[in-house]
Amino acid sequence: MKRLRTRVAIVGAGPGGLLLSHLLQRHGVDSIVLERRSREHVERRVRAGLLEGGTVDFLREAGLADRLDREGLVHEGFVFRFGSRAHRMPFTELTGRTVHMYGQQELVKDLIRARAEAGARLWFDVPDVELRGLETDTPTVRCTVAGEPVEIACDFVAGCDGFHGVSRRSVPSGALSTYERAYPYAWLGVLAQAPPAAEELIYAVHSRGFALYSMRSPAVSRLYLQVEAGERVENWPDERIWKELHTRLDIDGAPELTEGPILEKSCVALRGFVTEPMSHGRLFLAGDAAHIVPPTAAKGLNLAVADVKVLAAAFREFYAHGDRAALDGYTADCLPGVWQALEFSDWMSGLLHRPPEGRVFDGRLQDARLEAVVNSPAARTFAENYVGLARERTPARGGRP
Ligand SMILES: Cc1cc2nc3c(=O)[nH]c(=O)nc-3n(C[C@H](O)[C@H](O)[C@H](O)COP(=O)(O)OP(=O)(O)OC[C@H]3O[C@@H](n4cnc5c(N)ncnc54)[C@H](O)[C@@H]3O)c2cc1C
Numbered sequence: 001m002k003r004l005r006t007r008v009a010i011v012g013a014g015p016g017g018l019l020l021s022h023l024l025q026r027h028g029v030d031s032i033v034l035e036r037r038s039r040e041h042v043e044r045r046v047r048a049g050l051l052e053g054g055t056v057d058f059l060r061e062a063g064l065a066d067r068l069d070r071e072g073l074v075h076e077g078f079v080f081r082f083g084s085r086a087h088r089m090p091f092t093e094l095t096g097r098t099v100h101m102y103g104q105q106e107l108v109k110d111l112i113r114a115r116a117e118a119g120a121r122l123w124f125d126v127p128d129v130e131l132r133g134l135e136t137d138t139p140t141v142r143c144t145v146a147g148e149p150v151e152i153a154c155d156f157v158a159g160c161d162g163f164h165g166v167s168r169r170s171v172p173s174g175a176l177s178t179y180e181r182a183y184p185y186a187w188l189g190v191l192a193q194a195p196p197a198a199e200e201l202i203y204a205v206h207s208r209g210f211a212l213y214s215m216r217s218p219a220v221s222r223l224y225l226q227v228e229a230g231e232r233v234e235n236w237p238d239e240r241i242w243k244e245l246h247t248r249l250d251i252d253g254a255p256e257l258t259e260g261p262i263l264e265k266s267c268v269a270l271r272g273f274v275t276e277p278m279s280h281g282r283l284f285l286a287g288d289a290a291h292i293v294p295p296t297a298a299k300g301l302n303l304a305v306a307d308v309k310v311l312a313a314a315f316r317e318f319y320a321h322g323d324r325a326a327l328d329g330y331t332a333d334c335l336p337g338v339w340q341a342l343e344f345s346d347w348m349s350g351l352l353h354r355p356p357e358g359r360v361f362d363g364r365l366q367d368a369r370l371e372a373v374v375n376s377p378a379a380r381t382f383a384e385n386y387v388g389l390a391r392e393r394t395p396a397r398g399g400r401p
Contacts, residue, residue, distance in 0.1 A: 016287030017160030018111035023312035050298035052388030091383035183270035194260025211248035
């Protein structure tokens with residue numbers, strides 16, 4: 001067996017793991033990143049697309065935003081459609097903050113390129129990561145790299161391997177508490193080679209269910225439909241998808257939805273999930289490995305970035321000054337913001353989705369709630385949550401920043 005050593009072994013090359021590795025290198029801390037899937041798969045996986053202003057600023061500071069600044073689409077508002085009318089939410093006017101539309105897979109490509117250029121040890125197609133000795137000062141990671149069994153001795157393990165990863169499952173049962181909510185509906189997400197029909201996102205509330213119109217570039221649209229929980233993508237041929245999107249999104253006086261070849265479609269369960277604490281022994285969980293928010297408010301990727309920002313700074317303190325306080329405070333620093341994002345995502349999900357078996361009564365209530373959001377001072381609170389400002393103001397409770 002080949003034996004290697006690093007300071008931080010990072011499991012998972014999603015945005016969280018890759019960014020953490022980049023930040024650690026800037027702090028002079030060595031890491032190895034282990035990814036189960038191939039580079040091609042990771043670079044093509046279509047998911048998030050909305051980056052809060054704070055996330056973009058942080059990526060700029062980290063030297064990772066050149067292409068994002070060139071190609072990302074800057075948004076200053078979005079449109080709610082309900083009651084057959086459009087109501088604009090001018091979130092930049094209300095908060096001074098913009099958001100960027102930039103596909104998660106594009107960010108992942110940028111992060112991988114930066115890691116490769118830095119000569120980082122980033123290994124793909126590692127199928128069998130096994131974590132050992134997490135409760136000792138000398139944890140190890142066993143896995144197979146390019147067909148060869150490897151044991152990596154490390155000081156810490158960063159579990160950035162998403163909701164289904166191995167890291168959280170490696171903690172002895174009972175050591176972590178988990179809190180979960182399953183929603184009674186799901187999203188059918190579609191990536192289409194279709195130029196945007198609108199310049200801003202459209203959140204449409206309809207008696208047949210919620211629909212979201214968004215874009216990833218001037219040539220590619222990303223659309224979502226509320227479907228039943230457990231729905232299968234096979235039940236949705238392209239014609240059915242377009243018909244349903246037109247029904248829910250088109251309104252008189254606004255340009256019709258542009259159709260185009262569907263490049264990718266998948267069903268996503270809506271779930272809220274939080275692990276407390278976000279660490280155990282020498283293992284630190286970050287991003288989706290530690291928490292999931294329903295995608296309605298587009299917070300998941302932004303939370304992963306927020307976690308690794310705190311975690312990288314805590315590792316820097318430990319290696320620069322031998323001080324564990326910030327590592328010990330990691331959970332307390334992250335969780336208030338996580339719960340804040342979850343609360344907003346949960347609330348926004350309830351606001352926009354039609355309950356299963358929803359009746360006219362529910363629809364009228366929904367319209368009244370939306371009216372209250374767009375036409376009252378509540379719009380500012382909504383906008384502050386949407387752009388991430390409210391979360392940034394949430395006081396951390398743990399170690400030092
Ligand atoms: C349809 C959809 C739409 C979304 N839209 C938005 C949005 O608009 N805005 C937003 O902010 N968020 C959004 N999200 C959420 C966002 O995509 C996630 O929160 C984000 O990917 C979290 O990043 P991560 O690095 O923590 O985890 P992931 O991106 O899940 O990365 C984890 C990595 O670990 C790897 N891995 C898993 N198991 C192992 C193992 N055993 N060994 C090694 N590697 C492993 C995985 O292959 C993966 O590459 C959306 C999610 C979905 C599903």
